[in-house]
Amino acid sequence: MQLQDMLYSQGFGIRRVCSGLVQQGWVELWNTETESWDVVLDSTLDIDPEGMSFKVQGVEWAYHALGYVLLHKPAGTECSQKPSAHPSIYSLLPPPLRLRPNKGAVQGVQAVGRLDQDTTGLLLLSDDGQFIHRMSSPKKHVSKVYRVTCKHPVDAKQVQSLLDGVVLDDDPKPVKAAACELIDTHVLDLTLTEGKYHQVKRMLAAVGNRVEGLHRSRMGGLELPTELAPGQWRWLYEADLALIRG
Numbered sequence: 080m081q082l083q084d085m086l087y088s089q090g091f092g093i094r095r096v097c098s099g100l101v102q103q104g105w106v107e108l109w110n111t112e113t114e115s116w117d118v119v120l121d122s123t124l125d126i127d128p129e130g131m132s133f134k135v136q137g138v139e140w141a142y143h144a145l146g147y148v149l150l151h152k153p154a155g156t157e158c159s160q161k162p163s164a165h166p167s168i169y170s171l172l173p174p175p176l177r178l179r180p181n182k183g184a185v186q187g188v189q190a191v192g193r194l195d196q197d198t199t200g201l202l203l204l205s206d207d208g209q210f211i212h213r214m215s216s217p218k219k220h221v222s223k224v225y226r227v228t229c230k231h232p233v234d235a236k237q238v239q240s241l242l243d244g245v246v247l248d249d250d251p252k253p254v255k256a257a258a259c260e261l262i263d264t265h266v267l268d269l270t271l272t273e274g275k276y277h278q279v280k281r282m283l284a285a286v287g288n289r290v291e292g293l294h295r296s297r298m299g300g301l302e303l304p305t306e307l308a309p310g311q312w313r314w315l316y317e318a319d320l321a322l323i324r325g
């Protein structure tokens with residue numbers, strides 16, 4: 080693969096821009112023999128991108144054929160490219176992640192499902208269409224754990240109703256929590272295997288309570304890393320993806 084094509088695939092702009100970045104001396108490649116960074120000026124240089132590290136304008140990147148990232152979504156952000164009232168989660172990502180091409184079109188990584196504006200926690204994004212489809216499919220049943228802070232004390236009857244199943248207005252089939260653990264008088268950990276619109280808020284409303292705070296802490300076996308502050312993101316690797324799949 081030519082260096083300019085690799086940069087294009089990683090979201091650094093159209094090939095002409097990528098070629099310009101190289102020709103201006105802004106691209107460095109890690110030389111494994113000398114263990115140092117080499118400025119490369121030939122944008123058509125043939126490279127093997129797998130496992131490759133490179134720098135663009137001093138910032139280090141690793142090559143990812145497909146991008147999988149985890150974002151600690153902060154409150155007050157919308158999971159939409161065109162937000163209506165709050166900043167978009169996409170504004171928290173660096174431009175290359177938003178500009179990765181997909182089948183010739185600039186698409187960037189896309190959120191795997193959505194969290195409400197006021198919900199915080201673990202959000203996956205990817206440019207792997209099959210992965211997004213599989214993860215969002217109702218048949219996939221990836222478990223999601225939500226830490227729910229409620230307005231009123233949660234009693235044993237409410238917990239039992241959430242486990243037995245509650246009817247939401249638009250669907251006669253009851254929806255059940257896969258697990259429901261009381262953490263404190265007003266706090267519970269709710270595990271869901273589906274992802275209906277406002278599901279947690281509607282389930283709590285159906286048992287006569289009200290959600291005051293909502294945080295997604297886990298998807299499958301992948302916990303939100305404690306070192307990732309709200310607004311921060313990191314790449315996901317094969318081991319993380321295996322944890323999510325379970």
Ligand code: URA
Nearest residue numbers: 195198277278279280
């Ligand atoms: N359920 C909700 O009600 N809101 C979310 O953001 C996620 C799950």
